[in-house]
Amino acid sequence: MRIDVITIFPGYLAPLREALLGRAIGAGLVDLAVHDLRSWTRDVHQAVDDSPYGGGPGMVMRPQVWGEALDAVLALDERPARIVVPTPAGRPFTQATAQAWTGEERLVFACGRYEGIDQRVVDDARRRDLPVDEVSIGDYVLVGGEVAVLVMVEAVVRLLPGVLGNPASAQQDSFSDGLLEGPAYTRPEVWRGLAVPEVLRSGNHAKIARWRRDRALERTAQRRPDLLAALPEDALDDADRAF
Numbered sequence: 001m002r003i004d005v006i007t008i009f010p011g012y013l014a015p016l017r018e019a020l021l022g023r024a025i026g027a028g029l030v031d032l033a034v035h036d037l038r039s040w041t042r043d044v045h046q047a048v049d050d051s052p053y054g055g056g057p058g059m060v061m062r063p064q065v066w067g068e069a070l071d072a073v074l075a076l077d078e079r080p081a082r083i084v085v086p087t088p089a090g091r092p093f094t095q096a097t098a099q100a101w102t103g104e105e106r107l108v109f110a111c112g113r114y115e116g117i118d119q120r121v122v123d124d125a126r127r128r129d130l131p132v133d134e135v136s137i138g139d140y141v142l143v144g145g146e147v148a149v150l151v152m153v154e155a156v157v158r159l160l161p162g163v164l165g166n167p168a169s170a171q172q173d174s175f176s177d178g179l180l181e182g183p184a185y186t187r188p189e190v191w192r193g194l195a196v197p198e199v200l201r202s203g204n205h206a207k208i209a210r211w212r213r214d215r216a217l218e219r220t221a222q223r224r225p226d227l228l229a230a231l232p233e234d235a236l237d238d239a240d241r242a243f
């Protein structure tokens with residue numbers, strides 16, 4: 001997968017070259033290119049934003065600069081790309097989104113700052129039949145899209161084959177089965193007087209699986225009843241319902 005990020009703060013994306021993601025890049029599983037939006041400005045001040053039509057606070061990012069930047073970055077590689085615009089006004093980015101995007105050959109992230117990017121940039125891309133997703137990582141307002149890109153790239157890349165040491169962990173983590181993951185424990189057996197639940201040391205794999213499922217159901221019911229309500233009908237078996 002090729003990932004391009006266009007931003008006025010390239011340094012913000014440096015963490016993508018660390019640790020797991022850095023290794024995925026080193027292993028050739030991901031190609032990452034970060035582009036400074038100001039490269040496509042024409043004026044001496046390298047202005048990327050301007051006052052909003054209709055008045056109001058803040059600044060809006062200029063369509064000319066973004067149009068040229070996207071055209072130039074898209075032209076760098078012939079692979080079909082999905083354009084992603086992080087915005088608090090976007091559709092929710094979920095594990096399902098991350099899973100879906102693992103099928104993309106290329107993702108191009110457009111990081112908006114200030115009050116966002118002139119809407120015509122997205123409208124122009126869509127009318128040229130380029131897939132564009134405006135997505136939000138949560139109901140809060142960040143200063144720009146860069147942090148959201150770090151979140152989304154990590155969520156997607158960890159699912160790519162060969163990235164995680166043990167692919168099973170991506171299947172068993174929270175949300176993959178629609179439930180929150182339950183509590184986890186490791187050595188020592190007793191720590192500050194707190195013991196690991198007996199069942200986990202029983203070696204009885206059926207009982208352990210049941211116990212883990214019950215803890216996941218319990219935690220999901222307590223913290224995210226919305227997820228429980230959203231489960232498909234056949235997701236819970238009789239033992240689950242008994243819980």
Ligand SMILES: Nc1ncccc1[N+](=O)[O-]
Pocket residue numbers: 085086087088090135136137138139140141142143144145148
């Ligand atoms: N929440 C956000 N705030 C600013 C920019 C992008 C955002 N997001 O969620 O993608």
